[in-house]
Amino acid sequence: MTDADLAAHLAEIAGRILIEVRTSGMFEGKALGKAGDQVANQFLVHALCAQRPNDGLLSEEEKDNPERQGKSRVWIVDPVDGTREYGEERSDWAVHVGMAVDGVATLGAVALPGLGQGTVFRSDAPVELPAHHGAPRLLVSRTRPAAEALAVAEMLDGVLVPMGSAGAKAMAVIRGEADIYLHSGGQYEWDSCAPVAVAKAHGLHCSRIDGSPLVYNQADTYMPDLLICRPEWAERVLDAVGQVAAQA
Template sequence: MALNDGDLAAHLADQAGRILLMVRASGMFGGKALGKAGDQTANQFLCHALREQRAEDGLLSEEEKDNPERLALQRVWIVDPVDGTREYGEERADWAVHVGLAVDGVPALGAVALPGLGEVLRSDQPGEVPPAPDRLRMVVSRTRPAREATEIAEKLGAELVPMGSAGAKAMAILRGEADIYLHSGGQYEWDSCAPVAVALGWGLHASRIDGSPLVYNQQDVYMPDLLICRKEHAKRVLAEVAALQ
């Protein structure tokens, strides 16, 4: 199957999501075993497919042993087979599958599947982001909201919207369910590469919380923080973050 990068990313994210739903519906796994089975099964599919379809590119996956050879490559696929394992296991809808492509460290292309909602959002087919309401909404972790996020939300008079995975939070802005995603608790490259690519493709702002660019395919894949929001809100949010430092 000859697919361009955008179609490949979307197809893989969608198919991995379908596989995950089948694993869950099988009734063979429960609790942590379900999350492990889903992660490993979706990861095998994504990694085998990318090595078959894009053999010359690098690959970085949360569930795969890192290969440092990727650091010398221009193009590296960065995937998260299940972003939000807890939510997946609890049969919630706020989990995602990430398939992103970094080119020279830039999140150039991505697809985020929301299998619980039957939707795939992609960077190369942007839609129109619904307008923000008068009172802004900030998505935060439903289990451990970051201090900076809650303090900034208070300064902005924004409503807190608890939600599961990073991908679900980022896509909530595109879907018109939220306006700001500010995260300062630390993540990894696979948590944000595809969501950031999609957000940028849809015309949103995406950066570190000090305003500097997000750079991928690094030796250390830890990423301390992230801001995704509408461009018209970015300046004020970044200024409020700077005032907290």
């Protein structure tokens, strides 16, 4: 099984497990989110350790092993991206299975189980982006929209699209539901590795909000900001971010 096939398979199966946990009726709210995180993480970590024992591994729900920093290939996973949305029985949550090679998000799969079984976006199977004409649509957190994103949306006469998880937002650009995902509220490597790998494969622009590269498998896994957007908007968004920063 190729790395890409493995990532997609594991993301899909983890998604099925999470749906089963949610429909079991045994948990609700925060308890549901915690149970889903634990079960999906256990499956993903055990599967990756069995299938790719020589690779490094970083998971949101697993104690970090510093040995990963000495590995060229590192799997970076988020068992439930959007735990709140999952616990609230919404559809805008995701499962991330990504790989960074020498610090670069190289391949990945993002499952959106809430949209239906088998909804998995893969870095090795890009699809054509739907055309969009008109005002740019900017994805923002449905609970904590970042100030920079709001300011850029105003400068570009954009339309705000509130949504849950980072993976759901990134895939919304691929699905044609939005054009720009600008986040400056802080994330971690597992929030964006798989989505960035998939987005890049689909021809989207992916960078920090100052235009610098996204670097993974760092000792400090915190990532302050992120920009994923259709390529035709990249220059204008980065310029707008620069103007916002200069005015701050």
